[in-house]
Structure formats: structure tokens, C-alpha cells
Amino acid sequence: MNDDIILAIDQGTTSTRAMSFGQDGVPRHSIRREFVQHYPQAGWVEHDPEDIWRDTLATLTETAAADGGRVAAIGITNQRETLVVWDRATGEPVYKAIVWQDRRGAALCARLKAEGCEPLVRARTGLLLDPYFTATKLKWILDEVSGVRARAERGELAAGTIDSFLLWRLTGGKVHATDASNASRTMLFDIHRGVWDEELMRLFMVPANLLPEVRDNAAEFGETNVLGRPTLIGGMAGDQQAAAIGQACFARGDVKSTYGTGCFLLLNTGDHAVASEHGLLTTIAYRLSGRTTYALEGSIFVAGAAIKWLRDGIGIITHAADTHDLATRLDDNHGVYMVPAFVGLGAPHWDPAARATISGLTFDATGAHLARAALESVAYQTKDLIAAMSADGARDLRQVRVDGGMAANDWFCQFLADMLDSEVARPANIETTAAGAAFLAGMTAGMWRGPDDIAATWRADRTFVPQMTADKRAALNAGWQDAVRRTLSV
Template sequence: MAATPLLLALDQGTSSSRAALFDNQGRLIAQASAPLAIHYPADGWVEQDPEAIWGSQRQAMAQLEARLTPEQRKNIVGCGITNQRETTVLWRRSDGIPCGPALVWQDGRTADLCQQWKAQGLEADWRQRTGLLLDPYFSASKVQWLLGHEAAATAAAEHDDLCFGTVESWLLWKLTAGQRHCSDMSNASRTLLMDLEKRQWVDRFCEQIGLPHSALPELVPCRGDFGVIAPDLPFAGVPIRALLGDQQAATLGQLCLKPGEAKCTYGTGAFLVVNTGTELRRSDDGLLTTLGWTDAKGNPTYCLEGSLFNAGTVVQWLRDGLGLINNAAEINDLAESVNSSGGVMLVPAFTGWGTPHWDPSARGLLIGLTRDSSRGHIARAALEGIALSVANLVCLAEQAIGHSLGELAVDGGAAASNPLLEAQANSTGLQVRRPANLESTARGVALLAGVQAGVIDDLQDLVATRSQGAELFTPTMDAGQRQRWQSRWDNAVKRSLHWSDGDQA
């Protein structure tokens, strides 16, 4: 009997790095993870150490490799890399040393810069070319800030020794010992520097932020041959065959392959992604147009996306900030200890709002407290706040595509919460499908690597596996209740907007 080919996925996230092994049917064989610190040096600032990002990923790789048999190790035919997107790294080409911290996608320190660009009338052109808005979320303003505030970055640029990349680019550089400096089109589409239709870097936008053309990574399709893992690293010699941003990877991992199919991932943030096929759909309501993935020739599948900056961080705050729970799983029992939130609402805008408000000055809000409010009410309000935020994205997406999504596939760590998914079904009116394995992000990039390696003929052949072991959550709330709930939520959200910019008393 022929050995089953295996696929390695490196999944570098905001709070941890993971390494996972799948077979060519997308079944998880083994996995390992390593934590990653996040630093908050000032209000709205979120950064990480680039070397810590790499060290965390290497640690997860080493742990996974140690758990495998020699036979499993021998049968690995390819590796895929997926990553937290928008997070921005600058380093020196000559020695690979970072030129300052990695500015994380949540970082809002460039809000004033983005506002200046808007005041100069630049947003319409940027939005038309890239599908994105002028917001600190994306990489462009982060690059300009680093070039203006980190002496090492300024010097490297002056000496033509600078490399720019998002996290997949940084990891590929480290994995290949500096042999490859590339960015795939899914990640590049989140930088504000790539033309969505032409799938090329926009020179004018790079000039706007002061980024030398020589610092740009080679722009490549999402699957291809991207070198091999260097000799002194875990999984040495394994060919790297796929690069994909984490939300696009999760969409593939959920096998949302047809236009109109959608998934929501609940990780550090929450991200709704709707497949729009080869059609580049645009939204006037704050949804983003983005590149989902490409084939080996660069032919694209596009998506609409809604982005929330805080989801899993809400649970972490209840645990680490308030001490309301001892571990993340406790929030479910606590939420289920009450029949409702008792009128309490928690708006999770800790680091500003993404879709649809795009307000970096928004802040979190806990409202509706009475003397009878309990830990259970706050826990339930926290989960409902995540669900209601996503429900707003679903409504906007359905308006943009002109029909109901019908079903919402979900994944990510917080999707293990039954109360959250019950609230998600009720707040959207959709059936919510939770797969047996929540690691859809790693699975998606592994499957793409498998197609490139020739061990998967067509991802469509795997669609029948979506229902295996899946759990379904159906709405129990009528339309009138849902509308009143959403209206009350919208009122709470409005109160959170512009909080830190002095517009609120």
C-alpha cells in the first residue's frame, strides 16, 4: 500500500504560532503550538518582536517534529505558511536584523497619518486600486511610521539595505535562510500597496509612504514553489508550496469554494469572509474587497470581508483584566448560569472599530448595568457582543451580494463556545455550522499546498467532508425579537464611537 502523503501547515497567529500536519483529505494528524507575547506600549499601540514571532514559530515546528515518527516525517510532501495579516516588519537585507518592532494589525498609532491622507483627498484612489480604506489596520501607514521613527529603518532605506514584508514574507525569509523575499497576493492585498485588478505593486503608493522599490518583496501567486526549509531548521528540506493570509486560508479550510459561501473566524478578532468568485465586488458600507487566493498562474478568487478587531481578546480581558474567569472555557458555564444578559451589553471596541465604522478612536463599552448585574450577565453580554458585532457584518454582506448567506461556517478558538454560536444563530437568523476540527486556517493552507504538490486533484472533491462531525446551530428567536435586539445593540455601539478623540464628553 502506498504511503499517505502528508502536508505541513505553519500557522502564525497574533497570540501563538502553530504547526500542524494533515493528510491529503484535510484530516488533522498532529499539531503543536507555542505562545507569543503582545506588547501595548501606549493607548492604541500594539506591537511584537519580529524575532519572537520567528522564535515562536520555530518552537512550534520543533515540538511537532519531535512528535512524528520517521515514516511520517518522510511522507511530508509540502509546507504551507499562513499568518496574521497586515502586521508589518522591516529588516536589513544584509544580515536579516529587524529595524524596529513589528507593528501588529491592531495597532492604531497611525490614525492621525491616515486622517491627513483623507484630508488630502487620497482615499478614493487608494480604495479604487486596493479595495481597502485608509485605516491604521493596513500596512502602508505602519511602514511610513517605522521609516520616520526607527533610526535603523531610516538608515537601511538610505543604504538600499531594507526589506519590507508582512509576516508570511518574514517567515519565508527566515525559513529559507534569506534566499527568498516574497509576498503572496492574498497578503499583499492587505497592505494598501497592491492593485487588486492588475495584481501588481502600485509605485505611486509606495512613493507616498517613502518605501524604496528595492525593499518590496517579489509578488507571487498563493501557490507555487517558494524554496525549501533550510538545513538547520525543523523539517529541513521540505518544499514550501503555499502562502496565504489567515482569513483567506480559513475560508479555503472551510471549503467555501462557491460565490456566496461564507465563514467567520473567531480568533484574536472576528472576520467574516464571503467568496465572490472571479467578480471583484465592492461595498459602500465599509466592507473590504480583498483577494481570496490564486491558482499557480495568479488567477484570482475575490472576497468581501468584514473585520472586527476584538473577539478572543474579550474573553482574555475577562480572564486577565477583570479576573472574572480563571480560564477561557469557564466563560461558557458562567454565561449559561443566567437566562439572559439582563439588559447588559458589552461593546468590544478595545482597540477601535473595524467594519463598518472604521473608527480607531472608538473604545470598549459596558452598558446597562444595574445593582442586580452579576458575573454571569457580564459573561453572557461579552459573548453576545461578539455575535452581534458579526451579525452586523452579515447584514452588510447580504446587502452587498443581494441575497441571504443561508449558512455561516465558523471556526477559530472562540467557536468552541456553544453560547456564542447560539447567539450568532439568533442574531443573524442563519444556520451556523461548526466543523469537527476548528483549525480551519491551518487546514486551508495545507490543502492549497497539497494541490501544488499534486496530491490533491481538486478541492471541490473534498466538499462532501464538510458535514462530517459538524454541529449545527439554528435560530430560536423570531424576526421581531431579533430586530429589537439589533436596534438596542446599534444604540450601544454609537455610544462607543469617537471616544478617545475628545468628541465625547
């Protein structure tokens, strides 16, 4: 099978890409397209599912043509928690996709918390009651879009995260399924029993017939003919779980942190679902051959999105890479801190009403200070997540494997190592999310036998070691904590 390739669909928050991989696990070709973000109201974020489908088809077929190898299987990874509801007969969405960043469910979550529902949600799903997750989005569409609830109750509609929608379209409407990792992010799935939870479906008033079948991450999800012949779809995983697989985080205690639009840090906890007492989520890392591996996760809503705001929102930079040069011009941050709560704060604060702040500005502050503050904010938030994991019992987190676009920034990786006081390992392939999807599909197709084969492909590009003094680290962190206190809504 050495001439075979695996194609990975990496459907993200701001772009869709397809990437081909050989048996060595090294990317061969990649095509990427950005798509439009829709902000109909403050705190609302939507995507057009047809944009996503169009770009998925285009990047998939173009990458396959550019590579020229025989496609053994296709894997899918996706932005998690983003919801689509569509017509089973036509495949047409009934409303735009409601994105994971969307906060329209905040009032519902507040009401359910006041009614004492959060302990049930936490016990079954490992999640907090927060509009970040899919259930509140689904209830909103069922309640607010004309005629949808009646159509859903008649069995005319299907609902799912982006992976389910793409699978439906790729298979011509033959398969309505998802994987265990994406299901675990809906706030409707019992991560211990591995089933859609009847009590939670009643709580959010979700008809069971809307929801997809849940399968292992490496499984036969169906076939697609979009490449001109039947091709196996052999793997699916939410983007952060796919990144953990791409980073070969298969051992208990392994940690990865992905820096894309947001930042998501996963700690493998093995077959034990650790209940966090410090604002972290308990989630499914992956399910292979029917066996579930769990993780603790810290979710930061804004990481690379802050850099995008510097570029598109206020025009301080032209390219994301400019932040490296701007940050290195300065000896220190001069007391300037950015708390990028543009859509609220995630772990460990979970404050949906918080909004972004920049503090410590003086007349000598420049664009370089803002660029550095944006980079630093991601490292500080990561440090908060590591501290929460340590408080929940994680020990000896000596190395964090990083990936995603920001991991290409040497200045950021060094500052991250300094603030965490631990090694930061950057892999030779920082596109680990796509790699994880490819590995899962390749396991189903027989290209890789299992985790050991995947781990053998992992290579470090560079390991960053701490260089900062403890006193300086403590002073910087104190300034950050003060900035966060000024930002919190309560």
C-alpha cells in the same frame, strides 16, 4: 503518498502553532506556544519577531518529530497586516513587528483622507484608509526609526508581513516573497492588476526595493532545511483567506466567519471585485494558477480578545470555556451590552478613536452578565457585517461556516444562529486556518489536485438553526445599536 504529511505553520496574534495533516485533511498532531504582547503606548501593539521565529522553529520541529510521517511540504498562514522590517545581510529586525491592531497611523490616515486620497486607495486596493493596514506602519518605521529610511533606499533592508519574514528565515535569506492574499492587505497592492502600485508607493513614500515578490497562494516558495533535509514550502495565505480555503468556500456566495482574536467574515464574490458602499473591504480571497478570486470582508477587531480580557484583565474567568457556563446561567442579558472597541471599531463603522464601553449595568449585574455580554457582542457585530453585505447586494446568505476558538462554544454558536436568523455550520475541524495553509502546500506537492479535492474533505460537526423569535431578535439588536451609538467617537 498516503504516508506523507503536510506541516502547517499557523502564526497568529497571540500564539504560534504547527499542525500536521494527512491526505484526509484531518489534523494529526499540533504544538502551540503563546508569546508576549507589547503595548508601549496607548493604541500601540507590538511583537518581538525573534519570539515569533523561535516559536515557529520549535513548534515546527516538535510537530514533525511527534508525527513521524514524511513531510511532503510546509504551508504558512499568518496574522495579516503585521509588519516586519529586517536587514537583508543579517536577517535581524530593525524594530519590533507592528501588529495589525496598532493604531499609531491614525493621524496619517486622517490627514490623507482630508487631502482626498481615500478614493485612490479604495479604487486600487479595495481597502479604506485605516491604520489597520500595513502601509502606515511601514511609513512610520521608515520615518521614525533612526537611519532606516537611508538604509532602505540603499537596498540594505527588506519589509513584509509575517509570512515574508518567516519565509526569509526558513530559506536562509534566499527568498523574499509573499502571496496575493497578504499583499492585498498592505494598502500598496493593486488587486485588479496584481502588482505593487507605483502611485501608492509614492503616497506612502515606500521604496519599491523593500517589497517582496508576489506569488500565487499555492506555489513553490522555496525550500527549508530546518527539518534536517530540503523541504518544499508550497503554500502561503493570510489567516482569514486560509480559513476560507480550509472551510472549502470556493463557490461564489460561500461565507465563512473566523472567531479568533478578532472576527473576520469573508464572502466569496468569484472573479468580480465588488466595491462596497457600506464599510466592507474588497480583498483577494486567493489566487490559484494565476486566476484571482475576490471576497467582501468584514473585519471586527475584538472577538476572542474580549474573552481574553475577561480572563487576564479583570479575572472574571479562569478559562475561556467558562463563558459558556456563565452565559447559560442567565435567562437573558438583563440589558447589559459590551461594545468591545478596545482598539477602535472596524467594519462597518471604522472609528479608530472609539473605546470599549459596557452599558446597562445595575447592582444586580454579575460576572456572568459581563461574560454573556462579551459573547453576545461578537454575534451582534457579525450581524452588522451580514447586514452590510446584504446592502452591498449579497443575497440568500442561508448558512455561515464558523471556525476559530469561539466556535467551540455551543452557546455562542446558537446565539449567533439566532441573531443572524440563518444556519451556523461548525466543521469537524475548527482549526481551518492551519488546514487552509496545509491544503495550499499539498496542492503544490500533488497531494490534492485542487478545490474539488479539498471540498471533499470538509465535514460538519454540528449545524445550529435559528430558534429565537423575530420580536426578541429585533429587541436585542435595538439595544445593541443604542450601545454602539453611545460608543462612537463622532
